[in-house]
Amino acid sequence: MLAKSKFESDFPGDPLAATEAFTQFMGFFGQATNMLSFCLSLLGTSAVIRTLGLKTTLLLFPTLLLGAGAIVYLYPSLEMVFVMMLALKALSYALNNPCKELLYQPTSKAVKFKAKSWIDIFGQRGAKVSIVLFYEGQKLIVCVHY
Amino acid sequence: MTCWCLRQDLICIVLIVLFCTCAQTTTTKHPQALGSVVTASYADSAQMLLSNGMVISMGLSGGLLYVSHWIGGKFDLYTSSGYVVGQEEEDSTLAPVHGKKHLSRVYISTSLCDLHSGAPKSFQILASLQQ
Numbered sequence: 649m650l651a652k653s654k655f656e657s658d659f660p661g662d663p664l665a666a667t668e669a670f671t672q673f674m675g676f677f678g679q680a681t682n683m684l685s686f687c688l689s690l691l692g693t694s695a696v697i698r699t700l701g702l703k704t705t706l707l708l709f710p711t712l713l714l715g716a717g718a719i720v721y722l723y724p725s726l727e728m729v730f731v732m733m734l735a736l737k738a739l740s741y742a743l744n745n746p747c748k749e750l751l752y753q754p755t756s757k758a759v760k761f762k763a764k765s766w767i768d769i770f771g772q773r774g775a776k777v778s779i780v781l782f783y784e785g786q787k788l789i790v791c792v793h794y
Numbered sequence: 795m796t797c798w799c800l801r802q803d804l805i806c807i808v809l810i811v812l813f814c815t816c817a818q819t820t821t822t823k824h825p826q827a828l829g830s831v832v833t834a835s836y837a838d839s840a841q842m843l844l845s846n847g848m849v850i851s852m853g854l855s856g857g858l859l860y861v862s863h864w865i866g867g868k869f870d871l872y873t874s875s876g877y878v879v880g881q882e883e884e885d886s887t888l889a890p891v892h893g894k895k896h897l898s899r900v901y902i903s904t905s906l907c908d909l910h911s912g913a914p915k916s917f918q919i920l921a922s923l924q925q
Binding site for chain 1: 843
């Protein structure tokens with residue numbers, strides 16, 4: 649959204665050029681994210697988990713998210729958001745997701761099959777649906793109120 | 795007694811599902827979906843999205859820190875003690891050994907008691923019970 653509004657202001661009256669610039673920007677963002685994730689997964693994930701342990705590695709992502717939030721709050725710009733989002737997305741793919749899967753280690757086979765399939769099918773979709781319901785309910789309350 | 799055992803199994807399954815759901819759903823999907831709600835709410839102004847969105851993001855990070863700390867602590871506790879979540883459910887389906895119908899229950903309770911000492915003595919106790 650930030651990038652879209654920036655490119656729209658960079659190319660006033662030329663929606664085609666704005667869309668093209670936005671597409672280029674998003675393409676570059678995707679490439680950079682995937683490259684960084686690939687490098688981190690190849691070289692960093694195992695070493696970080698072995699060095700820090702699972703608990704500290706799990707805490708790493710929210711701590712960095714907190715730091716990134718504070719930095720973007722203090723220096724709000726598209727470039728800063730780009731760098732922070734790049735780092736967070738790469739860390740999410742390379743560190744947070746493997747850690748989440750490792751959490752199934754102290755569970756039995758039955759739990760792995762039952763709980764994991766339940767979480768993947770119902771839990772994750774249910775979480776999204778619950779937030780959508782919350783959002784729609786909030787909109788409805790605002791509509792009724794005004 | 796059977797009814798109580800079934801109820802215990804049910805409670806156990808619910809706890810396991812809650813544990814795993816907290817680990818996956820709370821740490822990923824809720825914040826993602828909430829982020830989309832925040833983006834949609836401030837769709838009119840990029841400046842408002844940045845300033846307000848970051849405050850919400852920092853609040854969510856605090857919640858994530860708590861959940862990660864709790865889940866990480868549980869993981870460390872279970873791995874150091876050798877406790878396997880859901881193992882009791884599989885054990886309860888086994889045939890009774892030497893007429894001790896609730897041997898699996900003894901195994902579970904002792905393994906839970908050993909969680910804080912750090913040493914998995916459950917197998918020794920189980921072996922002595924079988925003798």
